[in-house]
Amino acid sequence: MPTNILMPALSPTMEKGKLAKWLKKEGDTVKSGDILAEIETDKATMEVEAVDEGTLGKILIADGTDDVAVNTPIAVILGEGEKVSDISFEARVPRAPQDEGKKANAAPKSPHPEVPPKAASKGDGAPNTNGSRIFASPLARRIAKQKGLDLSTLKGTGPQGRIVLKDVESAKPGATPLAKSTAMAQPMSDDAVLKLFEPGSFELVPHDAMRKIIARRLVESKQTIPHFYMTVDCALDNLLSLRERLNGQAPKDKEGKPLWKISVNDVIIKALAMALMRVPDANVSWTEAAMVKHRHADIGVAVSIPGGLITPVVRKAETKGLSQISIEMKDYAARARVRKLKPEEYQGGSSAVSNLGMMGVKDFAAVINPPHATILAVGAGEKRAIVRDDAIVIEQQMSVTLSTDHRCVDGALGAELLAAFKSYIEDPGLMLV
Numbered sequence: 001m002p003t004n005i006l007m008p009a010l011s012p013t014m015e016k017g018k019l020a021k022w023l024k025k026e027g028d029t030v031k032s033g034d035i036l037a038e039i040e041t042d043k044a045t046m047e048v049e050a051v052d053e054g055t056l057g058k059i060l061i062a063d064g065t066d067d068v069a070v071n072t073p074i075a076v077i078l079g080e081g082e083k084v085s086d087i088s089f090e091a092r093v094p095r096a097p098q099d100e101g102k103k104a105n106a107a108p109k110s111p112h113p114e115v116p117p118k119a120a121s122k123g124d125g126a127p128n129t130n131g132s133r134i135f136a137s138p139l140a141r142r143i144a145k146q147k148g149l150d151l152s153t154l155k156g157t158g159p160q161g162r163i164v165l166k167d168v169e170s171a172k173p174g175a176t177p178l179a180k181s182t183a184m185a186q187p188m189s190d191d192a193v194l195k196l197f198e199p200g201s202f203e204l205v206p207h208d209a210m211r212k213i214i215a216r217r218l219v220e221s222k223q224t225i226p227h228f229y230m231t232v233d234c235a236l237d238n239l240l241s242l243r244e245r246l247n248g249q250a251p252k253d254k255e256g257k258p259l260w261k262i263s264v265n266d267v268i269i270k271a272l273a274m275a276l277m278r279v280p281d282a283n284v285s286w287t288e289a290a291m292v293k294h295r296h297a298d299i300g301v302a303v304s305i306p307g308g309l310i311t312p313v314v315r316k317a318e319t320k321g322l323s324q325i326s327i328e329m330k331d332y333a334a335r336a337r338v339r340k341l342k343p344e345e346y347q348g349g350s351s352a353v354s355n356l357g358m359m360g361v362k363d364f365a366a367v368i369n370p371p372h373a374t375i376l377a378v379g380a381g382e383k384r385a386i387v388r389d390d391a392i393v394i395e396q397q398m399s400v401t402l403s404t405d406h407r408c409v410d411g412a413l414g415a416e417l418l419a420a421f422k423s424y425i426e427d428p429g430l431m432l433v
Contacts, residue, residue, distance in 0.1 A: 005075040007068045010046045011343035016067045017041045028056045045339045054079045071159040136163035144168045210308040226406040229365045234425040236396040260323045273297035273317035275420035282417040285371040286408045300352035303336045313349040363399040373405040
């Protein structure tokens with residue numbers, strides 16, 4: 001019988017994506033492993049592979065369609081001897097939301113065993129007041145709680161009637177409050193903002209998926225994480241001297257170009273990783289039930305790309321040499337700018353670095369990116385007049401600001417982490433022993 005191709009979940013948190021481009025057309029023969037289409041999430045472009053052989057009989061979702069929910073049928077593959085007329089009506093259109101009591105028996109069979117439709121679980125369903133269960137994504141639950149909305153009053157548009165983020169976002173603020181005291185303050189409406197400006201004096205540029213995700217995550221971070229900040233100045237003379245010597249000894253390719261070139265940021269990544277291993281109580285993530293203590297320092301590095309930023313993660317950075325970190329970051333940055341990073345390359349991590357020093361910024365405070373408990377904001381290196389042994393001297397220095405999640409990294413612990421980082425930056429030879 002005809003086989004549905006479903007919108008895949010490209011990451012554990014993905015609920016919808018953009019079907020950017022079909023690479024096959026109706027009537028084309030496809031084999032297992034053939035690339036059928038390109039899917040865009042907020043930060044990456046991924047490819048959809050065929051898992052069955054046959055003919056691409058019907059494309060259900062057109063190129064350029066935004067907000068396609070995970071597990072929505074996007075195309076149908078016909079087997080040998082099958083015709084387009086064999087495609088049932090149910091395969092032609094996304095399944096409509098069903099009553100909660102029918103979901104368990106009505107879930108469509110997925111031809112993708114690696115991305116099955118989400119089943120109800122203890123973490124996904126909560127009892128309703130009438131004894132039935134409410135099925136909603138974890139993100140939808142969190143945002144509904146922040147907005148003070150009762151999930152039992154919302155109608156889900158996700159797979160099998162599951163309540164997803166857009167259902168919560170489209171609910172009228174205050175229409176179904178759980179308790180007025182628990183609702184977050186709401187921002188100005190679009191109409192209220194636009195009324196403040198003269199008609200014709202502006203243009204509206206719709207937000208793309210990346211900007212929407214960045215905005216939502218930053219608001220969540222500032223509303224749910226108690227940020228705490230501390231700043232130190234680090235001397236750079238020893239670091240710059242070591243960096244110059246190492247780059248001078250870098251091996252070269254056949255054309256005489258260095259195989260790697262260590263940057264100050266590469267050293268910062270290594271120093272933060274080493275500091276987290278020296279102060280393991282700061283190498284953590286918060287959950288409501290327990291503290292997650294990481295065995296390795298996986299350092300995310302903020303990379304600016306058109307329309308926003310992405311944070312590829314250097315895994316086990318404490319175990320890697322500066323040249324290896326340099327090579328990885330060069331590759332990550334190049335692929336990030338064309339949105340070719342894989343989800344596992346930019347998700348997770350135990351801390352992060354955001355460096356605006358190359359843009360002349362002296363110091364700033366970064367917003368924590370969950371599940372991290374810390375992020376290090378790095379300012380520009382510059383010559384400063386400082387006092388040493390009662391004498392004024394000129395030194396290369398930079399200011400760094402550590403933002404911490406005060407639930408798990410308090411002031412004393414954060415200061416200990418900063419002190420360890422400062423020691424590695426000012427005496428980088430310590431990272432080699």
